[in-house]
Amino acid sequence: MPKDEGIGASTKRREDVRFLTGKGRYTDDINVAGQAYVYFLRSNIAHGTINGIDTSAAEAAPGVIKVFTAADFEGVGGMPCGWQVTDRHGEAMQEPKHPILAEGKVRHVGEPVAAVVAETLAQARDAAEKINLDIAELPAVIDMVAATKDGATKVHDDLSxxxxxxxxxxxxxxxxxxxxxxxxxxxxxxxxxxQRLVANPMEPRVALGDFNAATGDHTLYTTSQNPHVIRLLMGAFVLGIPEHKLTVIAPDVGGGFGTKIFHYQEEAFCTFAAKAVGRPVKWTADRSEAFMSDAHxxxxxxxxxxxxxxxxxxxxxxxxxxxxxxxxxxxxxxxxxxxxxxxxxxxxxxxxxxxxxxxxxxxxxxxxxxxxxxxxxxxxxxxxxxxxxxxxxxxxxxxxxxxxxxxQPDQFPYATPVAVEYDTGNYGATLDKLIEIADINGFDARRAESEKRGKLRGLGVNCYIEACGIAPSNLVGQLGARAGLYDAATVRVNATGSISVMVGAHSHGQGHETTFPQVIAEMLGIGADQVEIVHGDTSKVPFGMGTYGSRSLAVCGSAMVRATEKVINKAKKIAAHLMEASESDVEFANGEFSVAGTDKKVAWGDVTLAAYVPHNYPLEDIEPGLEETAFYDPANFTYPAGAYACEVEVDPDTGKVQVMSFAAADDFGNVINPMIVDGQVHGGIAQGIGQALLESCVYDDDGQLLTGSYMDYAMPRADDLPSYVVDHSCQTPCTHNPLGVKGCGEAGAIGSPPALVNAVVNALADRGVTHIDMPLSPARVWAAMNKAH
Structure with a gap:
């Protein structure tokens, strides 16, 4: 195996070849013969009683196949919640029904009330405009604190x-x-x-439902971070489809950030409607629709x-x-x-x-x-x-x-008073590294230079820890999770030695197709280009809980390691037979099997071929083939940690904040691909800076979304972001997974907002400022410094 391919190598992402050349295959690229299109008529008021829905004009409109309302979903379950919380009094949370289409009331702007399926999207949209909604508007409940007061209007009449x-x-x-x-x-x-945020992944959500009347099989193509969970929730709790009759496929996914974890109404609708109309049914969100239908x-x-x-x-x-x-x-x-x-x-x-x-x-x-x-x-x-x-x-x-x-390092494992146990860490080491890479000792000189230019310079630091690889299943079950949080992998070795790995994790930008083969290549001593990763298709992958919470390598990667270990153990049996040696004497390294103390060797490819051409080994001891599956349920969370520093300049005349520098020192345990880790941290910091300075989802008192497009919702642009200095050399490997990894996907978004806000408050401390709520817009910063001064 080339040394630049295994664990620790900054191998370029193989999937980027298709992404950067426009060869990616996203859900909206998938079209099925005979498909129709759905347009959802969404509520334009936040709260109201539905007195009537007249769909007759829409049904007569050109190209319309069927108009759906809540009446079409009688007997169908609501959208399920996957986690039940018990309150401090021992009572289960209040859990209202979440219908596919609004029943009786509308409860937020953007809630789907009716759906038009037509030959074209334009026809469906035109017909939806002909639907007459009779909705009696009710007072909207927007402020959380006010919503809990006696006499507050109830969002759900059937709750207390x-x-x-x-x-x-x-x-x-x-x-x-x-x-x-x-x-x-x-x-x-x-x-x-x-503040409330909108995730805004590059690719909006898409759902395409198909039904095969000849076999009774349903297929849903969707933009999902966890297709198996969608299959489980939708099949078992919403539509009542047996899992063996429901396939969920998530092809390339253009970003998720959590918002594509969840089971949404549009997925259930398209699956249901495809059978109801006898045609595939497709929905693609536009960006404004995403603002009021994606989870915030x-x-x-x-x-x-x-x-x-x-x-x-x-x-x-x-x-x-x-x-x-x-x-x-x-x-x-x-x-x-x-x-x-x-x-x-x-x-x-x-x-x-x-x-x-x-x-x-x-x-x-x-x-x-x-x-x-x-x-x-x-x-x-x-x-x-x-x-x-x-x-x-x-x-x-x-x-x-x-x-x-x-x-302190000698206190690990450390049991906190909030019921978790950190296995490893060295917070002083990451802070020391931060002081070095951020040149914190040179800050006073930089502050003096800023003052000469009439700017206020501030330094903010932040230390964070997070829990990743959410598990184990027996613990989260006690905490209210309604599913296990293990993962699975199947390692299939082909006769010529190449490998297909079916994994339950799903990539939406993390680089699984690159990092996962690096692990297999390291274990087997073969080229990473001999390893193919298969994900996102419930008909091909045994099971999996998806990708979120920085769990991909810690949980699914560990399942992959366990399956590969099983493959190696069986391959040793075959190699022992080929070399006429005892299995206990067979060693495996660098893609070769050898007999300890002898010059007998047999190559990986010879053993894999023998597995599928079993002319000469005892079938009573060894089955043909070389394929293994493993499920991995972690023993604990993993605990990445780090220290971040941000320097800002504040213009005292306008309140404008400019990020001058940003440094991050993280402990992610063992690092599989440093370049990909750098990219994950860079992206997370960008999102954190976006929250700290720019982003905010705002409703007015009537429940109207005031930030429903990029004209109103301020996403960070290139000139809002500095160059970053990132380091992940302070590694304390995780003690309870075989890779020693902790996860890196969320760290930047966790550590950056407080570092930036601390920096701004530090810059304004002499003016009496002690806190400013995010986002730190020029208007807010200017008002704070002038109010306190």
Whole structure:
């Protein structure tokens, strides 16, 4: 095997050849003979009672095949929620039905009310305009806090209130935390918002349903990060289709960031409608439609309190958060502000007492679910902002304050007070590396130079930890997950020695087709070009829980390693027979089998051929063929960690913030492909800077989406972003998966917002500014500095 192909090599992404030459095959590129098109008529009001829907004119319009309303889905299940949260009183969360098409009421702008299937999309759209909706508008509930007050209009009439759950964690710590805060030398209090975001992947969502009347087989082509989960949820809980009669195929996927994890109404509709009309049915979202139909992210309002002693040691932490669920519960929404957030509130620190309270609230807005980082960015932002504010209040250097409270290397494995155990880490080492690569010691000189130009320069640091590879299944089951979170892989060795690997993970930009073969090549000592990765098709892959939470290598990659180990063990049996040796004496390295202490050798290709041409080995001991499957259920989460630094200049006349430099030092455990890791971190930082400076999804009091296009929703552009300095040399390998990997896909989006906000507040500290909510627009920054000054 060439040394530039295995683990640790910065191999160029093989999939980029087709992506960069326009040869990618995305869901919208797929067309099935005889397909029709669907256009969804969506509500233009946030809350109202449906008194009637007159579809007669639409049904008579040219090209119309059928018009669907909720009446066509009687007996069909609603969209399922994949995670149940039990509140601090031991009660299960309130869980309203989420229909495919609105039933009885509309509950957010963009909710589909009717659907027109026609010969062309233009005909379907024209016909939809002829549908007469009689909807009596009701007051919209937009503000989370107001939604929980007595007398608030209810989003769901059949629920007792708009409160989905009131979650406390760890509940037995509640009184002890309160006592510690009441008696502390110093308590820092900070109220902040983590604003609502829209994921905006490059490729909008698409669904194409097909039905074979001759066999009863359904096929759904969709833009999904986890096709097996879509098959399970849609087949079992919505449409009642046996899994062996339902295939879900996700071809190339142009970005996801979490928003393509979930099962959506349009997928179920197209699958259902294809059978109902006897034609394939296709839907492709336009960008404005995506703004009001894709699940949104974040949207938390929090009060956080940090208690410290006279030396700056953390004594206790308490948070109270309102988390917006939107109008319905998306697939994994309940888990995001609870188990993916509360369990990370210890951060990198030895805080002995922590209590987290989360009130999840229904509002007349688009449902909210996981977005890059999912709960971990929210936890990190709260924690790292309150630490910086505490440092400012107590006159302690913010870097020194963090060091005083770090978990030390000799304390691992470290059990936190929020129910997780970190296996490895060295937070001081990543901080030291950050100080080096960011040249933090040279900051004062750079600040002086900025002042000469009339600019205010600030430095912000952030230390983060996250939980990735969400598992194990027995734990998440206790926490409310309604599915296991293992993964699977099948390694099929062909007779000539090449390999096809069927994996449950699905790439939407992570480079699986490059990194996964690097692992196999390293294990077998063959060229990575001999390894093909197959994913995204439930008819070809045994099973899999998809790609999210930086789980691809940690979970699915581990399944692939286990399957490959099985292949090697069987191949040793065949090699032993070919060399007339004992199996226990056979060694395997660099693509060759050898007998220890002898010069007997046999090549990988000879053994694989013998597996399929078994002319000369005992079939009673060895089956023909060389193919193995493994399922892998992790023993624990993985815990990537790191330290980030950001320097900004603020124009005191306008409030404009310019990011001057950004540095990231991460501990991802073992790194398979450094170049791909660099790219993942770069992308995450870009998204984090976008949130910190630019992005915000805004509704007015009537529930109208004010940021429903790129004219209103400010995505980061190239000139908003600096060049990054990134490093991942501080590696403490994960102890409980065979690759020692921790995951890298979300780190940049977790660590960058607090680093940037800390930098801006640092720049304005002399003017009395202690906090500014994201996004830090020029208007907000200017107002803050002038109000405080």
């Amino acid at each position: 209130s708009n409160l989905c759950y009131d979650w406390g964690f760890v509940e037995e710590n509640r009184d002890a935390v309160a006592e510690a805060i009441d008696g502390a030398h110093h308590v820092t209090v900070l109220e902040l918002k983590n 992210g974040r949207d938390h309002v929090t009060k956080i309190e940090l208690a410290l002693d006279e030396n700056g040691k953390f004594l206790a932490l308490r948070t109270d958060t309102y988390a917006n669920m939107g109008a319905y519960l998306s697939t994994f929404a309940p888990s995001v502000p609870t188990w993916l957030h509360g369990t990370l509130m210890a951060g990198n620190y030895t805080t002995p007492l922590i209590y987290v309270n989360v009130k999840a609230v229904f509002t007349n807005t688009v449902p909210v679910d996981a977005y890059r980082g999912a709960g971990r960015p929210e936890a990190t932002f709260q924690l790292e902002r309150v630490i910086d504010k505490a440092a400012q209040e107590m006159g302690i250097d913010p870097i020194d304050l963090r060091r005083r409270n770090f978990i």
